[in-house]
Amino acid sequence: MKVLCGGAGALGSMLTETFVRSGVKQLDIVDSDILEMGNLTRHSLTATDIGKYKATRMEKKLTESFIHYRGKGFNMTVEEVIKKQDFNMNEYDVIIETTGNDKVLDLIASKKLNLIVISTSLGLYAKRMYINIQHGSNVALTKFKESISEWIEKDREEFSHIEYPRDGLGCWHPLFPARIDHLSLLASSSVSIIESDILQSKESLTIIERGELGTVSILKRKEFTNEN
DSSP: OEEEEEOOSHHHHHHHHHHHHTTOOEEEEEOOOBOOGGGGGTOSSOGGGTTSBHHHHHHHHHHHHOTTOOOOEEOSOHHHHHHOTTOOGGGOSEEEEOSOOHHHHHHHHHTOOSSEEEEEEEOGGGOEEEEEEEETTTOOHHHHHHHHHHHHHHHHHHTTTSOSSOOSOOTTSTTSSOOHHHHHHHHHHHHHHHHHHHHTTOEEEEEEEEOGGGOEEEEEEEEEOTTO
């Protein structure tokens, strides 16, 4: 399969590296951001990549990590790529969206693409992860938002002592509470879920939660049919 990953942040870097090291040969990466010093606490890139575009530096790292890799990095936003006239999204079999940006999801959903669309996003403190897998022609963003709304509300309740939007330390900072082991636990679990559902042609919503002593559990699992 040919895969397009939207976003090369901490989560995107973990997912792309895991997929490629597991044997995915064709995986392109889209991200317009440049790597900063603070990113290194959770990102798979290194200090030699600071000040350079994440997408093309991830391309270089993956090329050096897996000899069969033939992907490319695009230093632009997902919106810019989708709107490019010479960029055919239907050349891909799978899109994995890791930005957590509703505008990006809305744009992808509006295209009714003939491929598998996967959205992966994290809750506060990387306690939970939301994985939505649907065929591009069926993506209904409203239903997805409704399905995870109760868990987002739980985030607000559990971390009610923190004011959001958060001023000051961003997710790039080493003091931000979502550590690399938190992200890697959820990311590796999501890869197993994504792989299984793709191989079995399943459309699903899965919510996983990080527990005690490095455990991950499934809070909710819903498999979609044509009727729901």
